[in-house]
Amino acid sequence: MREGINVRLxxxxxxxxxNDLAWAISVGGIGIVLFAALLAxxxxxxxxxxxxxxxxxxxxxxNALTNLLGHGVKLPHALRLTIxxxxxxxxxxxxVFLGGATIAQQASALSDTIKSQLVNVKSFLxxxxxxxxxxDFSNQASAPTDxxxxxxxxxxxxxxxxxxxxxxxSGGAIISQTLKVLLGTVSAVGNFFIVLFLGLAFAAQxxxxxxxxxxxxxxRHREQATIxxxxxxxxxxxxxxxxxxxxxxxFFVTWIGLSIIGIQSSFILGIQAGLLAFIPTVGAILAxxxxxxxxxxxxxxxxxxxFLLFLGVHAMESYVLTPIxxxxxxxxxxxxxxxxxxxxGVVFGVWGLALALPLMAIAKVMLDHFKxxxxxAAA
Numbered sequence: 001m002r003e004g005i006n007v008r009l010x011x012x013x014x015x016x017x018x019n020d021l022a023w024a025i026s027v028g029g030i031g032i033v034l035f036a037a038l039l040a041x042x043x044x045x046x047x048x049x050x051x052x053x054x055x056x057x058x059x060x061x062x063n064a065l066t067n068l069l070g071h072g073v074k075l076p077h078a079l080r081l082t083i084x085x086x087x088x089x090x091x092x093x094x095x096v097f098l099g100g101a102t103i104a105q106q107a108s109a110l111s112d113t114i115k116s117q118l119v120n121v122k123s124f125l126x127x128x129x130x131x132x133x134x135x136d137f138s139n140q141a142s143a144p145t146d147x148x149x150x151x152x153x154x155x156x157x158x159x160x161x162x163x164x165x166x167x168x169x170s171g172g173a174i175i176s177q178t179l180k181v182l183l184g185t186v187s188a189v190g191n192f193f194i195v196l197f198l199g200l201a202f203a204a205q206x207x208x209x210x211x212x213x214x215x216x217x218x219x220r221h222r223e224q225a226t227i228x229x230x231x232x233x234x235x236x237x238x239x240x241x242x243x244x245x246x247x248x249x250x251f252f253v254t255w256i257g258l259s260i261i262g263i264q265s266s267f268i269l270g271i272q273a274g275l276l277a278f279i280p281t282v283g284a285i286l287a288x289x290x291x292x293x294x295x296x297x298x299x300x301x302x303x304x305x306x307f308l309l310f311l312g313v314h315a316m317e318s319y320v321l322t323p324i325x326x327x328x329x330x331x332x333x334x335x336x337x338x339x340x341x342x343x344x345g346v347v348f349g350v351w352g353l354a355l356a357l358p359l360m361a362i363a364k365v366m367l368d369h370f371k372x373x374x375x376x377a378a379a
Contacts, residue, residue, distance in 0.1 A: 050351035051191060055198025057240070057358060062203035064237035081203055116297070224369075231365050236358060243278060246321045250277040250313055254291070257309040261302055263295050277317065279354055281338050282345070284314050332360060 042049060066080045073080065202209055210229060217225040251274025258266035269291055276283035288310040295306035340360050344352030 046348050047351060050348065050355055051194060052198065053355060053359075054351075055195045056202060057236070057355070058195055058199025059202025059206070060233065060236045061240040061244070062199055063206050064241050066203065067237070068241065078204065085200070118293070120296070228366055228369050231369065232362050235361055235365055239358070239361060242321075246317060247274045247277045249321060250274045250287075250317060253313050253316065254287075254309070257313070258291070258295075258306065261295070261305045261309065263291075263298055263302060263306060265294060269294060273313070280341070280357055281334065282341055282353060284317065288314065332357075332364060336360075 062081060062084060065084045066077060069075075069080045069084060070077075073083075075083075210233075213229060214222055214225055251270045254273040255266055255270030258269055263269070272290060273287040276287040279286075288307070291306050291310050292303055295303040337357065337360060341353055341356040344356045344359070346352075
């Protein structure tokens with residue numbers, strides 16, 4: 001007859017196991033709560049985080065140009081950064097000085113042209129029985145007057161002073177719109193200077209911020225964190241240099257091509273095409289739509305020529321510049337990138353759409369690193 005086995009733990013061991021379980025549950029609960037709080041904080045301050053990330057990208061771009069200058073000129077980092085900043089400021093000032101009036105005139109003409117073409121598109125759709133009630137391009141200033149004072153054909157127009165209530169309402173609307181414009185302008189200018197300051201600060205002393213980032217990492221993971229941070233920095237630098245070259249090429253080809261076709265506002269259209277080239281896929285589509293809409297005012301032949309030019313520029317960007325310049329920078333499937341862009345664009349708006357590619361590049365570098373570590377750990 002087999003004797004029973006006593007599996008009861010001693011009183012002290014049983015109490016220790018229960019305490020360990022309670023401690024593990026408490027730590028896990030606290031971790032879940034902190035993670036949820038971190039997600040809620042990131043969601044609430046997403047615009048601020050994107051603004052900081054844009055400053056980091058600017059710092060990486062300035063640092064990349066500074067390092068690129070260092071290959072030909074042996075000067076201290078601070079002096080090379082000063083040269084790069086002065087060269088960029090001189091280039092921007094030259095564009096504004098030489099083409100400032102042209103840019104302002106073409107921007108105003110382009111805005112009027114786009115509005116008129118959108119109205120024409122709406123009328124064309126309505127004539128074919130398509131409901132466009134959700135599109136409202138009409139000018140509010142041309143709205144009909146108060147229906148309470150009907151006019152009779154042939155009757156003399158009556159002139160009456162507006163009432164005090166109408167004056168107060170109009171004055172309040174004007175003040176409200178003025179405040180909105182002022183606040184929007186101040187916000188845009190403030191965001192620009194925040195990104196500029198952060199970019200200059202990061203580019204001036206990149207090693208200090210790198211060391212500070214690694215210092216907060218746990219000591220046992222600091223070596224891996226160093227490898228990941230350096231790979232992310234190298235990837236973003238290569239991609240930003242390639243992106244600057246691509247944007248410049250798109251601007252120049254679009255500007256010259258539209259000038260040859262005879263499209264008005266060719267310079268400002270080239271600028272917007274170059275800037276939108278920063279956003280892959282979606283930016284090219286938006287630039288092409290704007291170019292075609294602006295070209296419709298010059299006739300169907302001009303619009304067709306502009307559309308063919310857009311296809312040529314897009315082919316040059318997709319099949320020449322990207323494979324040659326960016327083949328070592330990023331390797332992300334187009335469908336995956338487009339889906340990620342749409343997701344961030346819907347959730348976070350313009351910031352998510354513009355910064356989707358660098359964010360995905362960072363995630364890809366981290367995934368590639370951990371995937372490469374798995375065979376080593378298994379061995």
